[in-house]
Amino acid sequence: MNPKITGAVARRVLTQLRRDHRTLAMMLVLPCLLVSLLWWMFDRNEQVFDRLGPPLLAVFPFIVMFLVTSVTTLRERSSGTLERLLSMPMAKLDLLLGYAIAFGVVALVQALLAVSLTVGLLGLEVAGPLWALAVVAVLDAILGTTLGLLVSAFAETEFQAVQFMPALVIPQILLCGLFVPRSALPDVLDNVSNVLPLSYAVDAMRQLQRLEALDSDFGLDIAVIAGFVVAAVALGAATLRRRTG
Amino acid sequence: MMNSMDAATTSVVEVSGLRVVRGGRVVLPGLSTTVPAGQITGLLGPSGCGKTTLMRCIVGVQKTQGGSVRVLGEESGSPALRRRVGYMTQAPSVYDDLTVRENLRFFASVLGAPGARSDTVIDTVGLGSSVDSLAGRLSGGERSRVSLAVAMLSEPAVMVLDEPTVGLDPVLRRQLWGTFAELARAGATIIVSSHVMDEAARCDRLMLMRDGELIADDEPASLLAHTGAHDIEAAFLALVDQEARP
Numbered sequence: 001m002n003p004k005i006t007g008a009v010a011r012r013v014l015t016q017l018r019r020d021h022r023t024l025a026m027m028l029v030l031p032c033l034l035v036s037l038l039w040w041m042f043d044r045n046e047q048v049f050d051r052l053g054p055p056l057l058a059v060f061p062f063i064v065m066f067l068v069t070s071v072t073t074l075r076e077r078s079s080g081t082l083e084r085l086l087s088m089p090m091a092k093l094d095l096l097l098g099y100a101i102a103f104g105v106v107a108l109v110q111a112l113l114a115v116s117l118t119v120g121l122l123g124l125e126v127a128g129p130l131w132a133l134a135v136v137a138v139l140d141a142i143l144g145t146t147l148g149l150l151v152s153a154f155a156e157t158e159f160q161a162v163q164f165m166p167a168l169v170i171p172q173i174l175l176c177g178l179f180v181p182r183s184a185l186p187d188v189l190d191n192v193s194n195v196l197p198l199s200y201a202v203d204a205m206r207q208l209q210r211l212e213a214l215d216s217d218f219g220l221d222i223a224v225i226a227g228f229v230v231a232a233v234a235l236g237a238a239t240l241r242r243r244t245g
Numbered sequence: 246m247m248n249s250m251d252a253a254t255t256s257v258v259e260v261s262g263l264r265v266v267r268g269g270r271v272v273l274p275g276l277s278t279t280v281p282a283g284q285i286t287g288l289l290g291p292s293g294c295g296k297t298t299l300m301r302c303i304v305g306v307q308k309t310q311g312g313s314v315r316v317l318g319e320e321s322g323s324p325a326l327r328r329r330v331g332y333m334t335q336a337p338s339v340y341d342d343l344t345v346r347e348n349l350r351f352f353a354s355v356l357g358a359p360g361a362r363s364d365t366v367i368d369t370v371g372l373g374s375s376v377d378s379l380a381g382r383l384s385g386g387e388r389s390r391v392s393l394a395v396a397m398l399s400e401p402a403v404m405v406l407d408e409p410t411v412g413l414d415p416v417l418r419r420q421l422w423g424t425f426a427e428l429a430r431a432g433a434t435i436i437v438s439s440h441v442m443d444e445a446a447r448c449d450r451l452m453l454m455r456d457g458e459l460i461a462d463d464e465p466a467s468l469l470a471h472t473g474a475h476d477i478e479a480a481f482l483a484l485v486d487q488e489a490r491p
Binding site: 004005008009012015016019020079080081083084085086087088089090242243244245 | 339341
């Protein structure tokens with residue numbers, strides 16, 4: 001691994017994103033629009049917005065970043081530049097980390113925008129500290145990025161990458177406790193939800209809604225999400241192959 | 246036979262019994278050859294004959310099913326070779342949404358080459374006037390020149406160029422072949438593929454490929470003398486006919 005090369009990859013990806021206005025808008029503006037839509041839907045019932053807002057602040061950035069990252073990274077494969085880079089003195093982790101850092105920067109901006117809008121303009125109220133709300137939202141956007149990086153290693157085309165969205169993301173949304181509290185799920189599904197990262201993001205958000213002082217459960221949720229982030233990057237690097245068929 | 250003796254002592258690439266199967270099809274059934282140092286070796290043959298696969302094996306990005314490929318005394322694709330082997334793929338492997346300069350600067354930092362080297366190679370491929378254009382806005386020929394410039398960045402000892410002159414105008418083609426000759430004179434070993442037989446005359450040595458096998462491996466002049474043909478295309482046909490006859 002070489003920090004200079006990691007940095008060069010991150011800078012390059014950010015330069016490319018800066019030129020791609022549509023993708024940038026999708027990443028920065030779309031979650032804000034979706035949260036606004038939710039607020040409008042429950043215009044006459046603010047309690048529902050207060051209840052659904054925080055979990056969805058975790059879910060929307062996650063979905064958007066997953067989708068954009070998995071497709072963008074695949075362009076590297078289809079353009080032949082991935083093969084070229086892997087024939088050069090570049091560690092696989094340099095490439096993955098470079099991407100994770102670049103999209104992580106975007107994820108940070110995106111989550112901060114969405115949280116500021118939701119709390120500032122739309123009047124979302126939570127019991128816990130706002131910085132913690134921002135931390136969970138940012139971490140979740142980064143989780144979406146790193147899972148997107150991971151699945152892009154298993155896809156040959158952009159079309160295949162998009163297919164991972166319903167397969168890997170929608171079950172997480174269904175089981176994360178958004179619709180039914182996880183404790184009320186049948187045992188088998190409850191156990192399944194225990195190994196899905198989005199469950200921990202929604203758990204953390206639920207805590208923020210209820211408790212003024214954060215306890216060790218919150219810390220544990222954050223640690224589990226961070227663990228998934230690290231594992232996705234490591235696994236993504238391990239699945240890259242310098243030699244292909 | 247003097248030639249093969251010389252080649253054995255100064256060969257840069259040694260391929261032996263190389264077998265590659267892609268998608269159930271045997272592309273290289275068991276190829277053996279050597280590439281001499283400091284020369285331009287042309288790899289010629291119809292498309293689908295295995296040129297690209299052989300080049301990918303030399304660079305070390307192709308999965309193989311048998312045999313060995315050694316480059317500069319190391320196993321192909323080994324970490325020690327990643328700065329010493331320059332590779333230009335058939336389709337230009339550059340970033341369309343970066344400018345020419347940004348492309349070169351990025352690859353230079355990956356290779357650990359000094360930034361000034363980017364400007365040198367941009368001039369070498371004649372793209373000095375387009376440094377700030379996005380690669381995606383360039384013509385096909387210009388984009389492959391960006392790709393060629395990337396392959397030259399680390400001043401590699403071995404350059405593997407897959408059809409570097411496709412779609413270029415004759416003046417530019419002559420200019421690039423001039424560059425290859427200069428690099429070879431400076432000691433670089435250049436392996437260049439083409440399906441245009443008239444480029445063969447510019448090579449020091451030719452490998453003619455058909456259906457994954459080498460049907461000739463010789464200097465252009467002796468290839469012509471040996472087959473009695475007046476150009477390389479005719480020599481190729483003569484060799485194919487010879488094989489067909491029992």
